[in-house]
Amino acid sequence: MKFLVTGGAGFIGSNYMHYVTSKYPEDYFVCLDALTYAGNYNNIKDLEDKDNYKFVKGDITDKDFVDELFEQEKFDVVINFAAESHVDNSIKNPRLFLMTNIIGTQTLMDASRKYGIKRYHQVSTDEVYGDLPLDRPDLLFTETTPLHTSSPYSSSKASADLLVMAYHRTYGLPVTISRCSNNYGPYQFPEKLIPVVISKALNNEKIPVYGKGENVRDWIHVIDHNIGVDLIVRNGKVGEVYNLGGHSERTNLEVVKTILNQLGKSEDLIEYVTDRPGHDLRYAIDSTKVERELGWNRTYTFETGIKETIDWYVNNTDWIENIKSGEYKKAYKGD
Numbered sequence: 001m002k003f004l005v006t007g008g009a010g011f012i013g014s015n016y017m018h019y020v021t022s023k024y025p026e027d028y029f030v031c032l033d034a035l036t037y038a039g040n041y042n043n044i045k046d047l048e049d050k051d052n053y054k055f056v057k058g059d060i061t062d063k064d065f066v067d068e069l070f071e072q073e074k075f076d077v078v079i080n081f082a083a084e085s086h087v088d089n090s091i092k093n094p095r096l097f098l099m100t101n102i103i104g105t106q107t108l109m110d111a112s113r114k115y116g117i118k119r120y121h122q123v124s125t126d127e128v129y130g131d132l133p134l135d136r137p138d139l140l141f142t143e144t145t146p147l148h149t150s151s152p153y154s155s156s157k158a159s160a161d162l163l164v165m166a167y168h169r170t171y172g173l174p175v176t177i178s179r180c181s182n183n184y185g186p187y188q189f190p191e192k193l194i195p196v197v198i199s200k201a202l203n204n205e206k207i208p209v210y211g212k213g214e215n216v217r218d219w220i221h222v223i224d225h226n227i228g229v230d231l232i233v234r235n236g237k238v239g240e241v242y243n244l245g246g247h248s249e250r251t252n253l254e255v256v257k258t259i260l261n262q263l264g265k266s267e268d269l270i271e272y273v274t275d276r277p278g279h280d281l282r283y284a285i286d287s288t289k290v291e292r293e294l295g296w297n298r299t300y301t302f303e304t305g306i307k308e309t310i311d312w313y314v315n316n317t318d319w320i321e322n323i324k325s326g327e328y329k330k331a332y333k334g335d
């Protein structure tokens with residue numbers, strides 16, 4: 001089968017590309033990415049020699065380009081990881097998020113309809129459910145929790161999800177959606193909490209923590225997310241939404257302290273800063289459906305996963321320095 005994977009130079013997408021190109025030598029994977037500031041060709045450069053893989057630079061909102069690519073490649077399956085993904089940026093520039101996350105999704109789905117794709121999979125987020133109170137640990141997001149968003153980012157992702165379900169109902173497009181909690185692991189752009197903290201701690205710089213650091217996230221290793229996406233794409237039921245969660249709720253402060261502790265750094269580096277506007281309090285995901293129906297489960301505990309992840313960043317300081325200096329923008333030698 002031939003797969004189109006969008007956003008494959010980003011954090012989760014690049015981990016996905018590594019996973020599937022090794023696991024399925026008989027399938028063929030085209031990685032499409034616009035290489036925005038968050039797309040890093042270094043993440044996937046080592047795939048260049050693989051026979052079942054190719055990279056294409058392009059924008060999912062560009063209808064003519066997308067149509068031409070579908071016409072040429074005759075994909076069987078489309079998996080859409082491409083997105084603007086940083087909440088803080090969405091507060092500064094919502095329009096870009098609406099373009100990429102909504103119009104980009106529509107453009108891919110229109111081409112999927114036109115060229116008779118067998119499966120369109122949308123990679124979504126638990127943020128579409130809004131947040132949960134801190135004092136109700138019994139509450140979890142299920143697939144039937146109403147969409148109730150807080151930021152322009154989560155609103156754009158929720159809008160895309162609604163559109164995906166509408167394309168299924170109206171046009172019969174064979175879709176699935178996965179909604180996952182906060183990911184951590186290798187290749188995460190150093191604007192997100194975990195790589196920011198590691199990078200700053202290694203340089204003995206102050207570590208900004210929003211508010212009192214009480215916000216709770218449900219952390220999942222990126223490999224476990226990707227195993228789930230792959231299972232849903234191959235075995236999930238058309239028209240269904242599947243939640244994927246880490247079952248590892250931690251406050252931001254706990255995460256920061258875990259990192260400082262492993263790196264042998266002082267907690268005095270922590271600096272509390274003005275909270276993010278509209279900051280979601282708590283996310284927690286119920287993944288019972290995908291566990292029961294598709295046999296998915298996590299392979300990492302948070303303790304093992306975070307330790308391995310910190311080690312990865314410590315052993316790959318060049319990767320982060322390359323981003324900080326802007327050198328990473330030169331990694332792609334194509335046009």
Ligand SMILES: NC(=O)c1ccc[n+]([C@@H]2O[C@H](COP(=O)([O-])OP(=O)(O)OC[C@H]3O[C@@H](n4cnc5c(N)ncnc54)[C@H](O)[C@@H]3O)[C@@H](O)[C@H]2O)c1
Binds near residue numbers: 007
């Ligand atoms: N990071 C998380 O914790 C998390 C959790 C749940 C869901 N998600 C979702 O997973 C997906 C991937 O997230 P991520 O953290 O890897 O994001 P990321 O920002 O690291 O990567 C996004 C990738 O999309 C590419 N891209 C952006 N605009 C594009 C466009 N117009 N055309 C083609 N490519 C474009 C970028 O170049 C980049 O490579 C997103 O859809 C996100 O909403 C992320």
